[in-house]
Every structure is written in structure tokens, then in C-alpha cells.
Amino acid sequence: DAMVIQNPRYQVTQFGKPVTLSCSQTLNHNVMYWYQQKSSQAPKLLFHYYDKDFNNEADTPDNFQSRRPNTSFCFLDIRSPGLGDAAMYLCATSRVFAETQYFGPGTRLLVL
């Protein structure tokens, strides 16, 4: 089945230690998104790629970076995680902007 896959499902890191979360998709969609979702809150868009074009949301901290080496994969890098970065991180894809987004299962990040 075509799908959006996120690894790992749970990630524990230490305060200030860089961490990378990964997302892959078999849908061959052009657009990939990263969201941050804190407990009992709505998902908040961090950035997206349309093919190789990167777009950062205005309020996304500089501590968050992303890479998309090819159509199938997208990575979220957190350079120096703080306690406030503990959250669920959701990856989503859409064929083009105007179409429905499909979400992965998320990676829950814990910062110690």
C-alpha cells in the first residue's frame, strides 16, 4: 500500500544534542510537510518542500532545519533540542498544493 512512513516512532534525545527525524513516502507526491504537534494542541506547520523548493514558515525557529535529498525522503533536523521541543512531529504529503494531505504516524520526541 502507498503510504507515509516515519522513523523512528519514538525518539529520546538529550538537551542540546542534535537529532534527526525521517519521513519517507511511496505516494510519489510532490509536496512534503513537517508539523509539530504538542499535547492537546493542533498541528503547527514548520515547513514544506515542493519538489526541491523549500519554504520555511515565518515563525519556525532557526533551530529546525530540513533536507529533502530525493522525492521519497524528507528529514527534520533539530540542531540543539530544548525541553520545549518535546512534541509529536508529523510528516505529511500531497500530490500538489491544492490536494488533500496524507499524514504519517508521527515521531514522538522526548528531550531529557
Added chain:
Amino acid sequence: AQTVTQSQPEMSVQEAETVTLSCTYDTSENNYYLFWYKQPPSRQMILVIRQEAYKQQNATENRFSVNFQKAAKSFSLKISDSQLGDTAMYFCAFRTSGTYKYIFGTGTRLKVLA
């Protein structure tokens, strides 16, 4: 600013009963899309139903239907014959035509009771 409001943080319903989740939104746009997403515990968010604002007819998907009131900017989700597997967080979301950005509500946690 465009906003989506879900005024019911938590709801419960007996199995086989019907429940309605409310959602209101605010926008000055005329062309947009509305969505209900379901996020079961520890599982991925999946699309339940989608409504185009230009369509007057309410969308339905099996046991799920919406009551779309454009003038009132209301988009409620009705779940008929509730099943235990419907237990989840439900997010209402909005997107204007031609943009990529979803505006999500804060969610309603629904628990279906046996």
C-alpha cells in the same frame, strides 16, 4: 486572520449511537476547503471527510456526514452508529483555494463507550 474553532475538547458517546462534533471557522475568502481528520491513539491522522465550499450538498462517507452551513461558517461532523474504533481525536481543518496551508482546530477527543 483565519481561524478554526472546535468548542468541545472532549465528548463521549455510547456504541451504536449518533454524535455530532462542532466546528466553526472564520474567513473572508469565498473559495476554500474543509476537512475532518481522525487521529486514533498512537496512530496516524487520516482524512475522514472533505467538503468544497462551492458545493451546497453536504459530503457523506458511509457513517460520516457533515452539516455545512456556509453563511454561518459552521462545519459539523455527524458520526452515525458509532463504533469503538471511532475513538480518536478529531481535527477540523480549513484551507483556502490555491494555498497549501491548513488551519487546524484544537481537536475534539471522542470516546466511544461499550
